[in-house]
Amino acid sequence: MRLTSALPLAGIVSLVAPSFAASEFLGCNTLNSKLSGSVFFPDASVYKNESVNFWSNTEILSPACVFRPASVAQLAEGVALLKKENARFAVRGGGHMGIKGSNNIDDGVLIVMSNLDTLKLSEDQSILSVGPAYRWLDVYQYLEPYGLAVAGGRLGPVGVPGLLLAGGINFYGNQVGFGCDTVVNYEVVLADGSVVQVNKDSYPDLFWALKGGSSNFGLVTRFDLQTIRSAKVWAGSYTVAEEYVDQFLKAIATYAADISDSKTHIVPALVPAPETATLASAILFYDSDETEFPEIFKPFTDIPSVSSTLAFKTLTEFASELGEMVVDGINDVFVTGTVTGTTFDDLHRGISIINSTFFERLPQLYAQVPANNIAIIQLDWQPIGKLWMDASAKAGGNALGLDSSKVYLAYAEVVEWTDSQYDDTVMQWVEETTYAINNATQNAGLYDPFNYIGDSAGFQSIFPGYGAENHQRLMEVAQKYDPHATFQTLMPGGFKVC
Ligand SMILES: Cc1cc2nc3c(=O)[nH]c(=O)nc-3n(C[C@H](O)[C@H](O)[C@H](O)COP(=O)(O)OP(=O)(O)OC[C@H]3O[C@@H](n4cnc5c(N)ncnc54)[C@H](O)[C@@H]3O)c2cc1C
Ligand SMILES: *[C@@H]1O[C@H](CO)[C@@H](O)[C@H](O)[C@H]1NC(C)=O
Ligand SMILES: *[C@@H]1O[C@H](CO)[C@@H](O)[C@H](O)[C@H]1NC(C)=O
Ligand SMILES: *[C@@H]1O[C@H](CO)[C@@H](O)[C@H](O)[C@H]1NC(C)=O
Numbered sequence: 001m002r003l004t005s006a007l008p009l010a011g012i013v014s015l016v017a018p019s020f021a022a023s024e025f026l027g028c029n030t031l032n033s034k035l036s037g038s039v040f041f042p043d044a045s046v047y048k049n050e051s052v053n054f055w056s057n058t059e060i061l062s063p064a065c066v067f068r069p070a071s072v073a074q075l076a077e078g079v080a081l082l083k084k085e086n087a088r089f090a091v092r093g094g095g096h097m098g099i100k101g102s103n104n105i106d107d108g109v110l111i112v113m114s115n116l117d118t119l120k121l122s123e124d125q126s127i128l129s130v131g132p133a134y135r136w137l138d139v140y141q142y143l144e145p146y147g148l149a150v151a152g153g154r155l156g157p158v159g160v161p162g163l164l165l166a167g168g169i170n171f172y173g174n175q176v177g178f179g180c181d182t183v184v185n186y187e188v189v190l191a192d193g194s195v196v197q198v199n200k201d202s203y204p205d206l207f208w209a210l211k212g213g214s215s216n217f218g219l220v221t222r223f224d225l226q227t228i229r230s231a232k233v234w235a236g237s238y239t240v241a242e243e244y245v246d247q248f249l250k251a252i253a254t255y256a257a258d259i260s261d262s263k264t265h266i267v268p269a270l271v272p273a274p275e276t277a278t279l280a281s282a283i284l285f286y287d288s289d290e291t292e293f294p295e296i297f298k299p300f301t302d303i304p305s306v307s308s309t310l311a312f313k314t315l316t317e318f319a320s321e322l323g324e325m326v327v328d329g330i331n332d333v334f335v336t337g338t339v340t341g342t343t344f345d346d347l348h349r350g351i352s353i354i355n356s357t358f359f360e361r362l363p364q365l366y367a368q369v370p371a372n373n374i375a376i377i378q379l380d381w382q383p384i385g386k387l388w389m390d391a392s393a394k395a396g397g398n399a400l401g402l403d404s405s406k407v408y409l410a411y412a413e414v415v416e417w418t419d420s421q422y423d424d425t426v427m428q429w430v431e432e433t434t435y436a437i438n439n440a441t442q443n444a445g446l447y448d449p450f451n452y453i454g455d456s457a458g459f460q461s462i463f464p465g466y467g468a469e470n471h472q473r474l475m476e477v478a479q480k481y482d483p484h485a486t487f488q489t490l491m492p493g494g495f496k497v498c
Helices: 022-034 045-050 072-085 136-146 160-166 204-209 242-257 295-301 315-323 344-368 386-394 420-443 468-481
Strands: 065-067 089-092 109-112 119-121 127-130 183-189 195-198 219-226 233-240 264-271 279-286 311-313 331-341 374-384 407-417
Touching: 022 065, 022 072, 022 109, 045 065, 072 109, 072 183, 072 195, 072 219, 119 136, 127 136, 136 160, 136 315, 160 219, 195 204, 204 468, 233 242, 233 315, 242 264, 242 279, 242 295, 242 344, 242 374, 242 407, 264 295, 279 295, 311 315, 331 344, 331 420, 344 374, 344 407, 344 420, 407 420
Parallel strands: 065 109, 089 109
Antiparallel strands: 119 127, 127 219, 183 195, 183 219, 233 279, 233 311, 264 279, 264 374, 331 407, 374 407
16 A cells, blocks of 8 residues: 655655656665665565555555665665665664654665564673564563563564664663663664674764664664563553543652652553543553562552553563554554653643643544544653663763653653544644643643654654754764765655754
8 A cells, every 4th residue: 555645744854755766766776786685676575565564554655675684784785885876765673663754765765674683692691682673572582581671662563773763761761761771782884884883982972872863873783782680570551440530640640750669660541532431541560570569559559440450470471461552554643742840740730731632632533533443542641750860871871861850751642543544634633732732831831842752753853852962962973974964865764863
């Protein structure tokens, strides 16, 4: 299927090219002549498979060919050739950035990482080397027999590379910071086709930039991650009825205002539906194989539940349980925004404004998209506080620019629908709703320009929210390692530092 609607995307380049340009054929043909066996045209079954291997149907486009390098050396050679030919390309890891044109390209070369599949534990088991081919469930399954985990995605199907390049909000964040904070070395193909090892001692500026700077500097072919000892966790989804929504929203603020237990992580969400009551459901996670119902979760677990999956389980089991929420083959959008505060009152006010603005606008969505077309609507909040940011700082810091004197509540709106004829309607609704929320939180003095890449929509801007200084530094690093701006121009998809 090819979707051709051009959405009003600012901050990300929309890629609906009118026709084939000669350079793209040249890109595919040149790649094919030098690296045959790794280049696939539309008739090939590999093309048919890889070109639809995306989370959301809205991401599916029509690349001229798929380049699936068999090795890092092939990828490096391919990047150098594409640059020489001036041919446009896109890169897809796990394909979960649900933004049209962010990881795919009409009429250009789609590079897929499916065969860059290093997966290896160091002899002392402290470091896991993982290639961009993987989804997090693969990684957790590999580590399970060792009683180990890493700071990765919470839902099993999500891809490894995009998440780590975005930052990586993870279950262990209050112990280790963002997923990117646990990366001790990146193997990267630079724009000139060289392959470099990037860590705190070699290319330290690039090492910092890769921690939240996304795809602006090079193509990562291996991440070396610190492992975490975590054989079993106490975790599940705890769901309460609509009459307890206000109490649930208070519980979020209570938790966020005082995140005092580093073993905890929560993802509280409201789940409205056009024809049934709203539910409130929190993912509760406790990194322990012996403690259940920790004190800090009491504001949630004191509310009577309609269902609960809380139990001791392995990380693999939990990421797989949560992964069942992912519906393949439909249309999805995430949008995000952030409020900050330091007290219960501020955080609760921020949550209430987001809640009220979102729910006031829902009837407008229901009026335009039939109920039987709406698969999922969700509004969630992700708290990031001092324990988390201190762990990031201890690990050497990242590009995200968060201030540890404040608590960040990053909200995300999720809308999923079945029929692509509603793509534009939904996109317009989420864009207007997000502006309405952000205007309201701004008026209340609670707004923060931080937009988490992983949950952002195409119309949102990212790097200004990292602070002017970090944004400037990211542009300088991009310029230094990619002076021709290959990863901004020939690879137009994704969020760009400049
Ligand atoms: C269902 C779902 C659950 C999620 N859960 C979480 C979560 O728990 N925590 C969290 O932090 N985020 C989460 N996210 C957001 C997630 O981090 C992003 O969607 C992320 O982009 C996924 O990585 P990917 O490899 O699948 O992405 P892709 O779409 O493949 O890539 C994302 C971007 O990175 C670029 N890219 C991909 N691979 C490389 C590479 N090797 N080198 C350079 N650039 C590359 C792509 O060109 C694209 O611009 C979730 C998303 C979804 C849809
Ligand atoms: C593509 O092929 C892989 C491996 O053979 C398979 O697991 C996957 O389901 C296929 N995907 C599609 C969309 O056909
Ligand atoms: C959240 O929104 C719902 C629906 O509009 C409303 O009934 C409820 O009172 C709101 N709660 C808070 C705390 O804002
Ligand atoms: C406020 O709304 C306007 C559009 O209505 C939008 O352009 C602006 O970006 C919004 N402010 C924020 C902080 O999102």
